[in-house]
Amino acid sequence: MTGDQFLFLILAALSTVSSLLVIFQRNIVRSAMALVATLFLVAVLFLTLDAPMVGFLQILVYAGAIMVLFLFVIMLLNSALLEQRQNFWWGFGSLTALLLVIEILFLVSKSFELDGRSPSLSGSFGSPELLAQTLFTDFVLPFEIASLLLLVAIIGAVVLAKRGA
C-alpha cells in the first residue's frame, strides 16, 4: 500500500463518518457543522486525486458560501431540534441505501475486473488550465446553460418566497 492509498483511505473513512453524522445528528446546528467537515474532507480528497481546482471550488463555494447561508437560515428559524423519525422507515431506508452501496461497490470492482483498464490520466489532469480548457471548449454550451438553469431557479425562489402581490 502506497502512501497515497493510505491517505485516501483515511480521508474516505473520515468523510464517510462525518457525513453519517450529518444524518444522524438530531441537533440541526451540529448537523450543519458536520456537513462543513464533510465538505472540507471531500475537498482534500479532490486535492489528493489530482483535481486541485475542484477541491478549491468545493471549499470556496460549498463550505464557504452555501454553508454560511445554511447556518443563517437555521439560526433565523431557530428550530434546533429535528423531530422524531419514524423508526421503521429510518431502518428501511438505511438498509436499502447500504445495499445499494454494496451493489455499486460490487459493480465497480467487477467492472474493472472484466476489462482490466481504468481510464488513464494525463499529467495535467485536473489542473485549472485543463479544466478551463475543457469547460470552454467541449462543454461551453452546458456551461452557459447552467447559468440559465440558475436564473430559472432564482426566479422560482423569488416567486415562491415573495409575499402576495
Next chain:
Amino acid sequence: MDQPIQTDYLRWIVLLPLLGAATNGLLGAQLQKRFGKGLISTIAIAPVLGSFLLSVRALFDLVALQPEQRFLIDRLYTWITTGSLNVDVAFWIDPLSAVMILVVTGIGGLIHIYSIGYMHDDNSYWRFFTFLNLFTFAMLLLVTGDNLLLVFVGWEGVGLCSYALIGFWYQDHVNTTAGNKAFIVNRVGDFGFILGIFLIFWTLDHQGHGTVSFREIQKFASLLKNQEIWGGGVATLATLFLFVGATGKSAQIPLYVWLPDAMQGPTPVSALIHAATMVTAGVYMIARLHFLYSMAPLTLEVVAVIGVATALFAATIALTQNDIKRVLAYSTISQLGYMFLGAGVAAYGAAIFHLMTHAFFKACLFLGSGSVIHAMGGEQDMGKMGGLRSAMPYTFWTFAISVLAIAGTPLTGGFFSKDEILWQAFSSAHGSPLLWSLGVVGAGLTAFYMFRQLFLVFFGNSRADHHTQEHLHESPKVMTVPLVILAIGSIAAGWIGLPEVFGGSQFAEWLEPVFGKPHEMAASEGPELLLMICSVAVAAVGFFIAYLMYYRGALAPERFSSLAGGALYRLFYNKYYVDEIYQAIFVRGTLLLARTGAWIDQHIIDFIVDGSAKTTAYISWFNGLFDNYVIDGIVNALANITFWAGGKFRKVQTGNINSYLYVILGAVVLAIIVRLRYSS
C-alpha cells in the same frame, strides 16, 4: 377487372349525407328557430335522395358493363402511407356494394321521410336529422370503402351514431344506459375486427404484400394458406376475429344484448339502424371477405352454428315478450341469425338476398309499430292494444303484409329468401340436415310470434283506456306513404330471386361476379320442392296456433306458459337472464377491478406505512388481544379489531413521499440484484 373504371361521382354518394349532417349540425339550431322544421328536413332529406339517385346511376353504369367488369372506383386521396402500407380513401362499387347502397339510401331515404311526421313534435328535430344523416354517411362509407381500414371507420361511425340516437331522448336515464351499452358492446366487437385486420395485414406483410385493400387481399389471399399462428391457421383466426366484430355489430350470440335495449331510441331509428342497415354490416363484411371465409371451413362452421343458434334463441325469447318493439327487436336478431346461417354454409348470395328482403319488411314492421305507438300516445305494451284494424287501415294492411313476408308465406319476399337459405343449409357442401331442421323450427316460431303480434295489436277488442281510444287516429300521409312503398317492396323484392325450381334467381346472377357461381345446381328440384313444402307447413302450424290462441281464443296461452311449472316461460320471458349474468361478471367485474386498483394506488403508501411501520404497535395490539381474550373474552377483542381497522384506513396524506421513495429505492436495489443473478 384489373383496370377498374375510374369515376368521380361515387364520392358524392357518400359525402352528400355528410354535407347534410354538417349543415344541420352546425347551423341547425338557428335554422330551426328562424325558418322552422321544414327547412331542416329538406336539408336532411335532399342529400339522401341525391345519394339514392346517384346509386341508381351507379347501378345502371354497372349493368351497362360486362358482368366480369362490373366494377367502379373513385379514389380521393392517399390516407395513410408508411413503408409497406398504403391506404387510400377510395370508394368502390361492385354488384355487392351496389345492392347495399341501394338498400341504405332507398330504405334509409323512406325512413328519413317518415321521420318528418314521427318527430314532428320534438324540439331537437335538427339534432335528430343531423345524426340520421351522419349515420347514413357512416353506413355508406362502410359499404363502399375499398379497404378494411376505411370500412372500419364506417364501422365505428355507425356505432357512434347509433349510440347518439339510442340515447336521443336523454332525459330518460334508461335511454342513456342503453346507448352506453350499445356503444361498449360494439366496441368489444370492434376489438375483434381490428385484430382481424392486423392479423391479415401482418401475415401479408411478412410475405411482402402488406395491404388492407379488398382487391389486393383477394389477389394475395392464397398467401394466407398454410400460414400458422398461435396453433391455428391464419385464415381461420383472422376470419374468426372479424366474425367477433360481426357478432357485435349484427347482434349475434354472445354480443346481441345491446339490440333489444337499443329500442329505447325513437322508432325511425330502430327501423333504420336496428333493422335495415347497421345490423347488416356484419353480414356484408362476411360477404365482402367471402374468399377468406371460404378458405376457413372451421370459421364457416362457427358462423353457421352461431347463426342458427341465435335464430332459435332469439325466436324463443320473442314468443313471450309483450312490448311491441321488443318482439320486433328479437325477431331482427333471429332473422340476422338466418343471414349468418346462409353465410356460414357459404351461400353468401342467399344471405345478402335475405338481408335485402328483410330490410324491406322489417323497416315496414318497425315503422308500422311506430305508427301504432304514435296513435296510442306512446304506449308500447301489446296487452293494452287490440282492435286497431279499423282505426288505422293503412298501418294495418302494410303491417299485415310484412308479417306475411317475415313469416315466410309463399310468394312474399321473405318466403323466397328464407327458403333459399334453408335450402342451401340443407344442400350446400357446408350444410347439413340438422342445420336445416333447426332453421325450420325457427321459421315456425317466427310465424307464431309474428301472428301473435298481429292479432294482439290489430284484432279483437281494444284493451286501451278510454282516453287513448278516443284519440286513435291514422298517421299522416308522410308516414303512411313510406309504409305502403315498403309493403310493396316486401312482396316484390322476393321476385328477383326466384328459386331454381321456378326459373332461377336473377339476384344470384347479379352477384355472380362477386361470389362466383353458386354451388352445383344438380338435378335437385324434387328435394327442393319437398323441403319448401315442409317449411311452409311448419310455418302454417305456427300461424294456426297463434290463430287459435289469440284470434279465436280457443287455446289458452297459459296451457303453454305453465309447461314445466312455468320455468321455461320464465326463462324465455327473462331472456335467459343473460343481461343479469353479463352485468354481474363483466360490468361489476371491471368496476371492481378498477376501484380496487385505484384504492391500492392511493393507499399503497399509507398501507405500507401502517402495515409495517407500526409493527411494534401491531405486536403490542396482539398482546392486548391476548390479554383481552383471556380476561375479557371475544367481545372486547372484536371491538378492538374494529378500532384498529378504523385507524388503519385513516388517510395519511403528508409524509408519505419519504416512504414512497424508500420503496422505489428498495425496488431498484432488488432489480439490480435480480439483474446480476440473471446475467451471471
Next chain:
Amino acid sequence: METNLTPLLPAAEVTLTALTVLLLDLFLREEEKGFLAWISVTGLALAAGMAFFLWGSQEGAFRNTLLLDDFALFFTEIFLGTALLTILSSIHYLRETNIRSGEYYALILFSTTGMILMAAANDLILFFLGLETMSVGVYILTGMWRERVEASEAAMKYFLIGAFATGFLLYGIALIFGATGSTNLTRISFFLSLSFHQWPLLVIAGVYLVFIGLAFKIGAFPFHFWVPDVYEGAPTPITGFMSVAVKAAAFAGWARIFVHQFSVVEHEWGVPLHALAILTMTVGNLLAIAQSSVKRMLAYSSIAHAGYLLIGVVAGKEPGGSALLFYLLAYAPMTLGAFAVLLALKDGEKDNESYDDFAGVGLKRPFLGMAMSIFMLSLAGFPPLSGFTGKFYLFRSAIVSGYTDLAIIGALNSLLSVIYYLRVIVKMYMEQGGVEAQPFAKAPCLYVAIVIAVLGTVGLGLLPARALSLSGVSYLSLR
C-alpha cells in the same frame, strides 16, 4: 475557431423572449400585463418559423454536444406549439387567479428552452441540464397559485420526487462516463458497438439508472404514483403543458438515447421496458375508470398514453421511432384541447373539474361539447381522428417488429378506455345540472386554442400522410 451558432437559434430566440417578458413585467401596470402573453406568443411563433426554415439541415455545434437535425426540429415544433397553446389558454386563467403573469409566461418559455435543448442534445450533460431547466421551471409553475394548498403540496411532491429521479439519471450518466470516458452520445454508442457483448457492468448499471430516471419523467409504472397528485394540484394549463410537452421531451430522450444510440444494448433494456409498457397502459386505463374528477381522469389517461408511447420505444428502429414521433404529435392537440375545455368550465375561484360539472355542457355550449367529444373520442382511438391514426401506426410498428402481444394489449386497452372517455360525453349531452361554461366573449383566446386543437385533432386524423412522412424523416435524421 469558427463557432456554428445556427443550431442554437430556436432555443436562443425563446430564451430572449423569456428575458424580454421578465424585464417588461417590471415596467407594465397590472392591467397592461396581458401584453406579455402576446410577446410570448410572438416569440414562440418566431422560433417556430426559424425551426421551419432550418428544416432539413444536419449539422452539429459546440463539438457535437448540440445537433441540428430534423429530429430536434420536429420536437422543437411540438414544444413550441404546446407552449403557444398553453399560453393562449392561460390568459383567462391568470385573470381569475392570483398568479403573477410575468414570471408565469417567462417560466413557461424557460422550460420550453430546456425541452428544445433536451431534444437537440447529443451529450448527456447537456441533456441533463436541459432536463433540469425544464423541470425546475415546471416545479415552480406547479406551485405558483400559492393560495391553493393543493398546489403547494403538489409542487413540493413534484420537486422531491423529481430531484430523486434526477439523482438516478445523474448517477447513471456518471457511471457511463466512468466506463466509457465520455458523455457524448455518439462516442458512447461507438464504445458500445466496439466492445460487442463485452460491456463492463458499469455501463449496464449506468444504462439502467438512466432508464429509471427517464421512466420517472414519463410517469411509467411503477414510478407513476406522483402523476395524479401533481397533475391534480397544478394549475390546469400547466397540467396540460406537463402532460404534453414534458412528456414529449422525456420521450425525445427515450428516442434519441435509447431507441437510437443505445440500440446495441437493447436486449438489456428492451425486456423490462416491454413489461413496463404493458403495465403502464393497463394500470393507467384501469385506474382512470374509477376517478370522479375529470382532471384526475386525464392524469391517469396521460399515464396510459405513456404506456402506448412506450410501445413505439420497444418496437424500436424506424417503424417504432417514427410511430412514436407521430403519436406524440397527434397526442398534443387532443390532450391540450381537453385541458382547454376543462379550463372553460372554470368559474372564478372554483375549478369545476368533476364529471358532474360537465353535465349539460354540450347543450348549453354546443361548440365546447362538440370539441370535447372530439378530444375524448380521439383519445379513445376512434377513427378517423388523430388518436386513431396514431394508435394505428403504433400498433402496426409493434406488429412489424414482432411484438404482436403489445399490439393486442394496446388495442384491448383502448377498448377499455372508452368506458371513461364516454362518460364525459354522456355527462355533457345526456345529463343536466352542471356548471355554466365561459362564453366566447369572456375567454376568446381559450376558444382560439380549442379551435386550433380541434383542427389539429381532426386534421391529423383525416390527412396524416404528410405528418407521418415528416416523422419518418425526422427519426431517420438521427445520426
